[in-house]
Amino acid sequence: MISLRFVFMTFSILALASLPLQAQGEDEPEWKGSRRWADGTEIHSGHGTIPAGPSDWAKTGGGTAGLPGxxxxxxxxFLTFPGGITILYEFQARPVPDREGLYEITLRPHQLTPEQAALxxxxxxxxxxxxxxxxxxxxVVKDSEVIAxxxxENPNTGQKLVDYFLVSKGKPFLRSNLERKAAQARDFRVEDVEISVVDYDLRRNESSVYRSGGGCAGRYVWISIPGVGRFTFTLAPPPAGTGFEQTALASGEQIxxxxxxxxxxxxxxxxIVPGEGVFNVWMKFDQPGWAEMGFDQVGGKELRFVVGAYDGVPSVK
Incomplete structure (x- = not known):
């Protein structure tokens, strides 16, 4: 079972101290997606509120993007709220040298590029x-400890908005508190299905153009192809007017x-998707410009293939 060790940071002057703290009896995260690297390391991400219940926080956008190099x-x-206020930061984990099962976690501001700001x-x-x-x-945290x-914090209600992360390598990702989950159980819906791409190979006209040991998983996953643009995929019908069309196919290990x-x-x-057979996939294409997003390619540097995932409908044009 995962050891739930929570590390808190907050806006309030009455915030917890700047050292990692142990919290008990807090609400569990709602896990949304994960990223996997070639060596088997995974970072699971989610969000939640403390206390649990109807959320005070109405997001208008949000997502994650990789940090190559x-x-x-x-x-x-990043998380964007009505009025345009955006929470933006980087989460990084590095293995502690000569200390197996330990990771050094760094949280820091993200240097937003003009391309990212527009996108x-x-x-x-x-x-x-x-x-x-x-x-x-x-x-420093241990393998499979939960970071909150x-x-x-909403000053009117006291409800706190929390991002959760869990770094693990080669361990099953378990979730606890079966009784509470049973009480909250509902019927499975198509929008609950996630697309997962791991250790992938991108081919164009039957020729491989890029291989990576990384990957992504989420309700919306995307791949940015240099000089072409960005392609976003989802299995569930997205909201009308978001630019998605049911033009892709998924089967087994292939989109x-x-x-x-x-x-x-x-x-x-x-x-990539659960079940057997061939499934229709909703796809959205965004014009070139995304391929350079956040990774300065000035001076003839090689453009990067980038993948990522979103919790909800991408907040793009």
């Missing part, structure tokens, strides 16, 4: 990362889609 496991995370519809003047001031130094990052005259195959080492 950092030499660590991690990604940047994610973020106003630089409305970015709020005050909670990071409460945790300026890295801290307290992002903000197949066309763009112009080219046929693409996104192949995964593991099954």
């Amino acid at each position: 950092t030499g660590s496991y991690g990604f940047c995370r 994610w519809r973020i106003d630089r003047n409305l970015i709020d990362a005050k909670f990071l001031q409460k945790y300026p130094a890295p801290f 990052i307290e992002l903000a 197949t889609f066309r763009h112009g005259e080219d046929l693409y195959e996104w192949l995964s080492k593991q099954k």
Whole structure:
């Protein structure tokens, strides 16, 4: 069973101290997605509120994006709320040298690029990362410990908004509190199905154009192809007017889609969707410009293939 060890950061002056704290009896996270690296390391992410119940927090956008070239496991995370206020930060995990099963966690501001600001519809003047001031130094956690990052507190209700992370390698991802989960159980819905791509190979017209030991998982997953654009996929019918069309197919370890005259195959080492057979997939295409998102390619540097996942409908044009 996972040891639930919570590390808190908050906006409030009455915040917890800047050292990791042990919290007991808090509400469990709602796990939303995960990222996997070639060596088997995974970071699971989720969110929640403390106390649990109807949420005071109405998001208008949010998601994660990879951090290539950092030499660590991690990604940047953003959440946008009505009025344009955006919480934006980076979560990074590095194995502690000569200490198996330990990870050094760093939380820091993310340097937003003009491309990211346009794509994610973020106003630089409305970015709020005050909670990071409460945790300026890295801290160490064990494999499979749950990290709870307290992002903000509603001054009227006291309800706290929390992001959750769990770093693990080669261990099953378990969830506890069966009794509470049984009380909250409901019928399975198609929008609960996640797409998972791991250790993938992207092919164009039957020729491999990019291989990676990484991957992503979530309700909406995407891949950015340099010089082409970004393709986002979901199994559940997305809201009307979001630009998705049911033009891709998923079967076993493969997503197949066309763009112009080219046929693409996104192949995964593991099954992409549950079940047997061929399934229709909703796809949205965004024009080039995303391929450079956040990764300065000035001076002829090689453009990067990037993948990621969203909790909900991507907040893009």
